[in-house]
Amino acid sequence: MKTSNKLLILLLVLVFSLPLVLMMSFKAAIKNEHYIVKNSNGYDNVPAGALQPFKFIKIEGSIRNEMLKCNIKYGETNRYKWINYSSEQHGDSSRLISYKGDTLVIHYQPKIETINGQESYWAGAELELVLNREVPVIAEGAVITVNTLNGGYTKALEFDLSKTQN
Amino acid sequence: MNIVTVLDHRPDISDSVTESNRILIPSYTIKSDNSKVNIDAHIRLSKLNLAAKNNSTLSIGKEVLIDSVNAGIAPETIVSAPYKFVGSFKPVTIP
Numbered sequence: 001m002k003t004s005n006k007l008l009i010l011l012l013v014l015v016f017s018l019p020l021v022l023m024m025s026f027k028a029a030i031k032n033e034h035y036i037v038k039n040s041n042g043y044d045n046v047p048a049g050a051l052q053p054f055k056f057i058k059i060e061g062s063i064r065n066e067m068l069k070c071n072i073k074y075g076e077t078n079r080y081k082w083i084n085y086s087s088e089q090h091g092d093s094s095r096l097i098s099y100k101g102d103t104l105v106i107h108y109q110p111k112i113e114t115i116n117g118q119e120s121y122w123a124g125a126e127l128e129l130v131l132n133r134e135v136p137v138i139a140e141g142a143v144i145t146v147n148t149l150n151g152g153y154t155k156a157l158e159f160d161l162s163k164t165q166n
Numbered sequence: 167m168n169i170v171t172v173l174d175h176r177p178d179i180s181d182s183v184t185e186s187n188r189i190l191i192p193s194y195t196i197k198s199d200n201s202k203v204n205i206d207a208h209i210r211l212s213k214l215n216l217a218a219k220n221n222s223t224l225s226i227g228k229e230v231l232i233d234s235v236n237a238g239i240a241p242e243t244i245v246s247a248p249y250k251f252v253g254s255f256k257p258v259t260i261p
Contacts, residue, residue: 144171156193159197160196162199
């Protein structure tokens with residue numbers, strides 16, 4: 001066999017084997033947790049938190065915009081999860097879960113920066129709220145989505161979409 | 167402005183929705199003040215209580231069944247609903 005043919009065969013072997021070797025080594029690296037996919041969406045995805053018992057929900061978003069999105073689902077246990085759109089560069093926004101009597105209060109205020117004399121909002125947030133029963137919702141400055149009404153049996157739904165008087 | 171949307175993403179729901187696979191909601195109460203309300207789901211509302219004012223917007227999808235409506239909406243309220251429901255949303259003066 002000519003030397004040129006040998007070189008050609010070697011080249012072909014290298015061309016076809018190199019991607020295979022790379023893929024196998026990359027797969028092994030992922031398996032050994034050398035690469036961890038923290039968040040496929042690129043957002044700051046906070047783990048779900050538990051909620052204490054409550055009878056009402058009050059959602060306090062930003063009045064001047066609709067940067068708080070609240071997705072309500074129904075499940076076995078009450079829990080919540082924040083998905084924050086703000087980046088580290090622009091800092092975090094104020095988000096708070098608290099209780100006032102028998103009311104669960106969800107508060108969100110995006111971070112406001114003044115640039116060239118004008119207010120700028122860098123952030124938005126999405127809250128996933130899983131409830132084990134239907135409770136009245138009072139909302140201000142928020143986008144609420146009630147999704148996946150499961151089970152075929154639902155109690156009364158009640159929403160008070162008020163406008164905050166400034 | 168608030169927006170409330172009722173959606174139905176159950177995977178077992180096909181294009182043809184029968185009475186038996188609709189979710190029954192006995193009572194659905196919404197007080198809307200400068201808010202958007204969008205109900206678009208394969209549901210049946212036994213009773214819809216609605217009070218809307220200050221440029222609120224109400225949208226009801228064609229797959230929503232409503233047995234009875236108790237609606238008090240301000241004249242400027244924008245209503246988008248199947249023709250059979252339109253007469254149920256008569257404008258009233260809301261203080």
